[in-house]
Amino acid sequence: MSQASRAAAPSPAAAPAPGALPSYLDPSHLGPWGIYLQQVDRVTPYLGNLSRWVETLKRPKRSLIVDVPIELDNGTVAHFEGYRVQHNTSRGPGKGGVRFHQDVTLSEVMALSAWMSIKNAAVNVPYGGAKGGIRVDPRLLSRGELERLTRRYTSEIGIIIGPNKDIPAPDVNTDGQVMAWMMDTYSMNQGSTATGVVTGKPIDLGGSLGRVEATGRGVFTVGVEAARHIGLDVSQARLIVQGFGNVGGVAAKLFAEAGARVVAVQDHGGTVYREAGLNVPELLKHVAEHRTVAGFADGEKIADDQFWQVDCDILIPAALEGQINKTNAGKIRARMVIEGANGPTTPEADDILQERGVLVLPDVIANAGGVTVSYFEWVQDFSSFFWDEDEINARLVRIMKAAFNAIWLTAQEHKVSLRTATFIIACTRILHARELRGLYP
Numbered sequence: 001m002s003q004a005s006r007a008a009a010p011s012p013a014a015a016p017a018p019g020a021l022p023s024y025l026d027p028s029h030l031g032p033w034g035i036y037l038q039q040v041d042r043v044t045p046y047l048g049n050l051s052r053w054v055e056t057l058k059r060p061k062r063s064l065i066v067d068v069p070i071e072l073d074n075g076t077v078a079h080f081e082g083y084r085v086q087h088n089t090s091r092g093p094g095k096g097g098v099r100f101h102q103d104v105t106l107s108e109v110m111a112l113s114a115w116m117s118i119k120n121a122a123v124n125v126p127y128g129g130a131k132g133g134i135r136v137d138p139r140l141l142s143r144g145e146l147e148r149l150t151r152r153y154t155s156e157i158g159i160i161i162g163p164n165k166d167i168p169a170p171d172v173n174t175d176g177q178v179m180a181w182m183m184d185t186y187s188m189n190q191g192s193t194a195t196g197v198v199t200g201k202p203i204d205l206g207g208s209l210g211r212v213e214a215t216g217r218g219v220f221t222v223g224v225e226a227a228r229h230i231g232l233d234v235s236q237a238r239l240i241v242q243g244f245g246n247v248g249g250v251a252a253k254l255f256a257e258a259g260a261r262v263v264a265v266q267d268h269g270g271t272v273y274r275e276a277g278l279n280v281p282e283l284l285k286h287v288a289e290h291r292t293v294a295g296f297a298d299g300e301k302i303a304d305d306q307f308w309q310v311d312c313d314i315l316i317p318a319a320l321e322g323q324i325n326k327t328n329a330g331k332i333r334a335r336m337v338i339e340g341a342n343g344p345t346t347p348e349a350d351d352i353l354q355e356r357g358v359l360v361l362p363d364v365i366a367n368a369g370g371v372t373v374s375y376f377e378w379v380q381d382f383s384s385f386f387w388d389e390d391e392i393n394a395r396l397v398r399i400m401k402a403a404f405n406a407i408w409l410t411a412q413e414h415k416v417s418l419r420t421a422t423f424i425i426a427c428t429r430i431l432h433a434r435e436l437r438g439l440y441p
């Protein structure tokens with residue numbers, strides 16, 4: 001292709017429109033961080049003397065915004081906006097995923113990093129909270145473009161990440177291959193192989209067995225524990241799932257294996273329904289081939305907004321944040337919502353669900369299985385000694401059950417929601433560490 005025809009080729013819509021406001025200046029994008037601040041305000045009355053440190057939780061420790069320029073396959077240069085936010089490192093290095101999505105904003109990454117601080121403290125792994133992202137629709141990039149984007153982003157944030165500083169992992173639209181490129185780029189820049197700089201790596205590069213399934217397995221584990229507390233028989237339960245990727249797909253599979261009927265699944269491409277229960281392994285195969293549940297032959301297509309009112313016992317939102325809001329919270333018929341996604345329920349919706357007696361298992365505990373096995377991966381990388389999958393799953397289940405039951409008791413004791421109870425436990429741990437360390441200088 002000549003240079004002229006390259007220049008004339010349309011640049012992918014993945015690049016933000018020229019002249020568009022950077023997202024951190026756009027007031028309509030302040031949402032997720034505002035939601036997080038409200039959650040901290042709700043918990044402050046329960047923090048006793050530690051509440052004098054609460055401002056620590058309302059300010060990310062470090063926020064890095066980077067320009068990520070790459071050459072596209074058509075010869076043009078596109079610039080993308082990337083972020084890495086370290087919300088808190090009082091209890092250990094930053095830890096949290098990297099998201100590639102066209103709607104990523106600084107506010108969102110700040111909130112996700114804060115929720116990582118809470119989550120890591122809730123399951124008591126020795127990490128602070130961090131998160132990263134690039135504002136890009138990766139589906140519009142070729143594999144080569146995606147690799148160049150990942151490598152340049154990793155180089156740009158390389159000044160603040162590291163095995164003892166901040167350890168990224170996969171999140172929406174990033175996977176083991178992206179982690180392999182991140183690990184390689186960081187290692188090349190450092191001059192030595194540093195497997196512990198990211199988790200969620202392929203097994204052959206120091207990844208952990210069980211990591212891919214860990215978040216979904218954690219969702220399932222806390223779901224079963226909560227079901228026991230409210231007298232719900234999982235083997236008879238009707239389940240609906242939004243988001244059928246790493247988290248939603250695995251959670252649906254484990255619930256189906258336990259006998260639950262998965263009656264509706266929604267993803268970015270549409271919603272499928274089957275009263276008798278969808279065949280989850282077949283649906284997973286369909287998604288592996290077509291990248292969406294839409295078009296699945298053994299189910300009926302229903303309108304996307306019908307999804308929320310499907311009769312069910314358990315709803316698992318496992319896609320993006322803000323999906324359960326004041327417009328649909330009143331229609332939800334589930335007894336229990338297990339938040340596989342981060343921040344899927346707005347505070348107004350949370351109140352509506354609570355008033356209606358729907359039990360919400362909050363993200364900050366429900367999806368903590370992923371980071372728990374990421375912690376195992378990091379430990380295995382440091383010791384260069386790898387555990388078998390049974391051991392990993394057994395340790396994961398033990399940690400998730402113990403953390404969930406402590407949260408359940410705290411909720412009963414203070415007569416608060418499970419979300420506030422999780423925040424009480426986590427914020428107490430973080431602020432206690434803050435107090436013990438003191439201020440420097």
Ligand code: NAD
Nearest residue numbers: 172173215243244245246247267268318319341342367370
């Ligand atoms: P993924 O990319 O594997 O899957 C995302 C799913 O959401 C896909 O099925 C996609 O089609 C669907 N989706 C996207 N936009 C949608 C929309 N507008 N409506 C309906 N469905 C939509 O991502 P994942 O790793 O499964 O992550 C899902 C959520 O879980 C995210 O909130 C993520 O932060 C959270 N989470 C992931 C992990 C992990 O280990 N992967 C850990 C903790 C939390």
